[in-house]
Amino acid sequence: MNADSPEVMPQSLGSRWIETFDPDGISIQTASGFVVFQDDRHYLVSNKHVLGGLTHDNAYTPKFGRRLPASAAVWFPSAQDPTVGVRKRIELLQPGAARWLKHPWTPCDIAAVELPQWDDVAMIDTHIGETWVFGSRPRVEPGQDVFVIGFPLNRNGGTETLGIWTRASLANEPAFNIDELPRILIDSATIDGLSGSPVFAHWKRGENIPIIGGGAIGVLEHTSAFLGIYSGRIDERSNLGYVWRPNLISEILQHRAVFDPVGDLLG
Structure with missing residues (x-):
């Protein structure tokens, strides 16, 4: 971002705009996500019902039925100016399997897919760890x-x-x-x-x-x-x-358990 660009909150730039498509290239839905960096890899994180078309307990989503996403188009910040978008296509399926990661033991509506490195994209990561303020942790309360x-x-x-x-x-x-x-x-x-x-x-x-x-x-x-x-x-x-x-996100990225359509969906 150049010196003349307006000041932008980092959190505003941290969310990713997603559109998913079925194997025939027909749009399924638009949704949101964000990028997390862990163990020297970048991941796109969103819901399982977005990237995988399944509920947290592996049922087909009522809204989209058996239209499982095959790919996603995602807007990323440009390396030259993060307020300018670069649209990238991400494959969510591979022959006989999915590409997205699930939680290895907890049923949850979270999925992640590893991202390649693009020269024209700025990977703006979301910090998912604990926040510390002068050695103390903030307290969040009901109604806040x-x-x-x-x-x-x-x-x-x-x-x-x-x-x-x-x-x-x-x-x-x-x-x-x-x-x-x-x-x-x-x-x-x-x-x-x-x-x-x-x-x-x-x-x-x-x-x-x-x-x-x-x-x-x-x-x-x-x-x-x-x-x-x-x-x-x-x-x-x-x-x-x-x-x-x-913590569910960190565990997904640590264990890198790929969703198995046979074992997880049909088993």
């Missing part, structure tokens, strides 16, 4: 504002690489899981296209950040804490939505 950053209804935040910030509130005590699965709830009027979006707690310059263990710390810069990956509402009648926990 959080943000789902992605591409609702196939719209962007000004260019193909700028996500839209959708405000939400944390809807449960974050130390506790929902339905005995590693996920939390947010309350927001989220809509199609936000599946796979990163979710952040965010504090502005000058705000006091509550700290685990008590007290608060004032910060001079914008500070964000990654809370997980959004995967959709619990029910069409509700504004409550699921956010899967960050």
